[in-house]
Amino acid sequence: MTEPVRTSHRLQLPRDTDPAEVLTMILNVRPTAREDEDGAIEIGDDVRLVPDRTPRGAGRWTLETPRVREDPVPEGMVDSHGYGRAFPEGLPFGVERESLDLAWALARRMYGAVVxxxxxxxxxxxxxxxxxxxxxxxxxxxxxxxxxxxxLEPEAELDRAPEEISRTGYGLTAPLPGGDVIEVRVGRSARPVALSALEWLGDAVDYQLVHVTADPEEDAIETPDAPTAERWQEAYRRIGVIAGLIAESVGGYVLDLDGLLVDPADLA
Known part of the structure; x- marks a missing residue:
């Protein structure tokens, strides 16, 4: 039987990153992940994240994964993760794509990079x-x-009159400069993996806070220009304040779009 082809990518995080924090974030989305005696994190599906133990290797990890590729991105198409640029001969697929997405999310949250x-x-x-x-x-x-x-948002409006709405399945919209909006969508919980141990999760409610841009193609930008980055930062600041207030008022947990928990103290 032919051995599956493997490859490795590098996750570069700040030198002072605590390895325990890396494992904690991974457990948010891969609850069966475990750390072995050498400090490597066994993520599952034959994927490992191995720390660099050399004197100059602080914050550097090697992502070992099966190599699975599909067709390249169509010419002219861009993607927010930069995969089309990085893999012109064929995009990562399946296990490799999932492991790269996780590394990309860790790099985003911890101000790092993937090589x-x-x-x-x-x-x-x-x-x-x-x-x-x-x-x-x-x-x-x-x-x-x-x-x-x-x-916080005096111009926010409900999508329907209150008497026409149940406690789940409604929304609220708040305007942002430049035609963007924040949508608050209230519905039954998607039951995030990070909260799977909670007894009340089956009856939980999700308050989704979504930044809807005036230009839908903006979500595919890999590297925003300065004005776009400023709008993104302001949208996140306002979304974070709303999320913190809701969590403080009704209880619960805050997660980002990648399923990683967010400390409300970081949103103030």
Missing amino acids: TDDHVRLEPHPYHVRDLTVTSPHALAPESLAQLLAP
């Missing part, structure tokens, strides 16, 4: 992902949520 097996550097912008979700055991009535957010 591919062909030595292409992918450096996620820290505000590439602005959306947050508050998963809570408590559902606010539409008018209660509107009243809660009014001091």
Whole structure:
């Protein structure tokens, strides 16, 4: 039987990054991951994240994964992760794509970068992902949520009259400069993996906070220009303040779009 082809990519994090924090974040989305006696993290699906133990290797990890590729990105198409640029001969697929996505998310959250097996550097912008979700055991009535957010977002509006809405399945929209908006979408929880041990998760409610840009193609930008980066940062700041207020008011946990937990203290 032919052995599967393997490859490795590098995850470069700040030198002072605590390895325990890396493992904690991975456990948010891969709860069966474990650290072996040498400090390597066994992620699953024959994927490992191995720390560099050399004197100059602080913060550097090697992502060992099966190599699985598909067709390249169509000419002229861009993607936010930079995979089309990094893998012109064929995009990572399956296990390799999932492991790269995880490394990219870790780099985004920890201000790092991914260097591919062909030595292409992918450096996620820290505000590439602005959306947050508050998963809570408590559902606010539409008018209660509107009243809660009014001091922060006085121009926010419910998508329907309160008497026409149940406690889940409604939304609220707040305008941002330049035609962007923040949408607050309230519905039954998607049951994030990071919270799977909670007894109340089956009845939980998600308050999704989504940055909707005026230009839908903006989400595919790999490296934003300065004005775009400023808008992204401001949108994330306002989303973060809303998320923190909801979590403080009704209880629950804040997660980002990659399923990683976010400390509300970091959103103030």
